[in-house]
Amino acid sequence: MKKIILIASCAIALLARENPFVPDDINVTTLDSTNVSENAPKLDRVIAKFPSDARELVSATFSYKSIDGSIKQKIVDINASFDWHDDIIISSQSPVTTQATPALDVSVTTTDEQTKQAVAKQAAPKPLSVPPKIEPPLKSVSFMDFIKFDIFNSKIEIISSDEMIRNFIINKPDKIVMDFSRSSDFTTKTIKIDKGPLKKATIGAHKGYYRVVLFLDGNYHYAIRQSGNGYTLTLR
Template identity: 35%
Template sequence: MIKYIILTTLLLIDLSARENPFFPVKGEKGMPTTSNIDLSAPTLKRAALSLPSSARKITKVTVSYQNLDGSIANESIDLDNSIDWHLPIFVSQSMGDIKNVKQVKASKAKKEKYTHLYKSKNIQFFKKNKELKIVTKDEMIRSFLLTNPHKIVFDFKKDVNLKSETKILKSSVFKEINIGTHSGYYRAVITLDGQYKFNKSKKAYGYSIYLQ
């Protein structure tokens, strides 16, 4: 009888030593404890982040999330990809976005033709994506960038009296062209939609300008 009393007492002591027998004790593996913090929120469909026109590469994506116990943690993925700053960065859990991505890729796969921007008796401008095609027989004596807003200036060696002209361009990258004459040369100024660098190459038809 005494043995049963002692055994019952030991069991009661062990149970009372645990504050809550339905949660794991310290050091015991199991489900994490929860908190009284309200974790209800609308289901994520899509969020978009727009980057400035100076952005050219994405190097890392970091997601901050809230755990069941209310604590905040981070997960990151390192990347090394070029990006088009015109397009936002999306965060999504929608399966419909997979279809949209495929449609965008298919659209980009289509070969884009040159679009005419401007024409005078001495010079013509065409564009394709971020390439500017300059058709002229005149020598380009200099080219340089201006900022706020970003513009490319082209000077061509020829003493000609061209009518000063400003033309608004229906283009996503090249927004406006200004033509004017100076002593011994004429100037074309192309206003851009953001920050770029550019490479210039001489061609049989004139010059090609590639924005970066």
């Protein structure tokens, strides 16, 4: 019995591997390991749209995944007004480094004449500022011979000699109603515009006045003031 046990022990010792944790075929199984998880696609740009009642960006909250896999938040204060028509774009870029412009050194490398020219150039008066260009309207619409609308991005010039009696705003859909004093009779007309904040305008005659209804593309605050040729309607 002792001989049998001795023979079996020798056979096991001959068949056993030196390191049981190494694979049988190291050419087939890789030993590489990593704790790096698969990343989401690289950020290019994200475009955000806002509803028509948005006027100011207070802050932006980013939810991000940290290196340990937990979800955290980063809040960025903004506190800035913006046009809700615009796209808000989130993109990634490398930090921009700026280099200071070297100062002009005339003490050694320039002649006296060059020095005088450089000093004279620096002391020369700045040219007068160019007057701002007059912004042309996006579209102009006239109705008969007594009222005209010049449409801009954030205002509408109402050119008319008729007195405005009243004005008010109605929501859903968003529209501004204005009544002008005039005794006239004409068929109600709707004019498609689709420029700036104005989608269309409807004009109809009533007893002693006519009504203008301006259909807007969103929710606005408005203000109306008299101007040289009539009234200026400002939207914000």
